[in-house]
Amino acid sequence: MRRIWEGSLRLVLAGFLAVLLSAWPQASEAAKQVVKVGLSAPLTGDWAEYGNDFKRAVQMVFDKLNKEGGINGTRLELVVLDSRGDPKEAVLIAEKLVADPxxxxxxxxxxSSCSMAAAPVYEAAKMVQLSPTTSHQDWTKKGEYMFRVVATQGFEGPYNARWAVQELKKKKIATIYINNDWGVDANKYFVMEAKKLGAEIVAEEAFTPGEKDFTAIITKMKRLNPELIYLPTFYADAAAILNQAKRMHFKPVVLANSSLFSQKTIELGGEAVEGILIPANYFSTDPRPGAQKFTKEYRELYGTDPNQFAALAYDAAGLLVAALKKVGVEDRSKVRQGLLELRGFEGATGPITYEHGRDPAKDLVKITIKEGKWVLYKP
Structure with a gap:
């Protein structure tokens, strides 16, 4: 009787084990139905609007992909982490992301400061770091896994200098720039080209990130009275500078970087930012099919026009999806090759290819603020 009982128990256990083992591949397979993509961006602080533009645009790409079945049945999950615009926080985020298989x-x-600080972490893990907006000329030189969507400052700076000197005919120029990796780079390339074109740079004034009082700088600018001020900075800083200049009865011609293309510039700057000139990587009236497709989808989803930061993030997400469709989702190190092999990608900001390097050539459009709205610039 005991032998019969023991035999029955063994049969039951064997059957249970068989069921368990047969279920294991299914559970393992189910676990592969989702892969994660990290998003490191400032969601709080002075640059929060930029980060939230990123989040909205990337999420809309992933949501659409997942509704259509994902990548061979695998859905993409966006893991959003707040860098607060702090390079140290960006490094911690990088360490967290690469540690998650x-x-x-x-x-x-x-x-650029955040992306450059975190670059060695992603490079060591062979994980692609795909930035919509990191434009520091040297960032992609830090390794083989850095890709950008935006034009570099080595491209935008000279473009803006030609606009200032050759088109606007301004020869006496001053600059006010944020003293971080990006700001120094942006100022350098503009000044180099402006000098080559014969302009006199009467002042180059740097300010510390987070600075709120620009009285001394504006007082100096009033005394020098330049024909144009070049302002490579971000919306909160630019609004503060120009609001204080207005209160000090100083209204210069201002040309700035594409970084100011945000509704926040208008909300914070009001009348003080009226007439400011900037280039943009995207504008809602761009007739190219990729731009119009993005604009339509964004308006329908969020009820407002997107800006270039949303467009650049949308393109980053689209590029990543296209690369994953080529190389699959099993090996993070293969994503790099998938991006390099892309041809004919038409994004919201124009055609993008990494055939000749990880710094794509871009077409820029000139825009200005008129009656409280961003509009195309007309000479």
Whole structure:
């Protein structure tokens, strides 16, 4: 009787084990139905609007993909982490993302300082770091896994200098720039080209990130009275500078970087930012099919027009999806090759290819603020 009982128990246990083992591949397979993509961006602080533009645009791409079945049945999950615009925080985020085996790639960060600080972490893990907006000329030289969507400052700076000197005919120029990796780079390339074109740079004034009192700088600018001020900075800083200049009865011609293309510039700057000139990587009236497709989808989803930061993030997400469709989602190190092999990608900001390097050529459009709205610039 005991032998019969023991035999029955063994049969029951064997059957249970068989069921368990047969279920294991299914559970393992189910776990592969989702892979993660990290998004490192400033969601709080002075640059929060930029980070939230990123989040909205990337999420809309992933949501659409997942509704259509994902990548061979695998859905993409966006893991959003707030860098606060702090390079140290960006490094901590990078360490967290690369330590998670389910994370296939990272989109971000917004600022060059954050992206450059985190680059060695992603490079060591062979994880693609795909930034919509990191434009510091040297960032992609830090490794083989850094890709950008935006034009570099080595491209935008000279473009703006030609606009100032050759088109606007301004020869006496001053600059006010944020003293971080990006700001120094942006100022350098503008000044180099402006000098080559014969302009006199009467002042180059740097300010510390987070500075609120620009009285001394504006007083100096009033005394020098330049024909144009070049302002490579971000919306909160630019609004503060120009509001204080207005209160001090100083209204210069201002040309700035594409970084100011945000509704926040208008909300914070009001009348003080009226007439400011900037280039943009995207504008809602751009007739190209990629731009119009994005504009339509964004308006329908969020009820407002997107800006270039949303467009650049949208393109980053689209590029990543296209690369993953080529190489799959099993090996994060293969994503790099998938991006390099892309041809004919038409984004919201124009055609993008990494055939000749990880710094794509871009077409820029000139815009200005008129009657409280961003509009195309007309000479």
């Amino acid at each position: 389910e994370v296939i790639a990272e989109i971000g960060d917004f600022s």
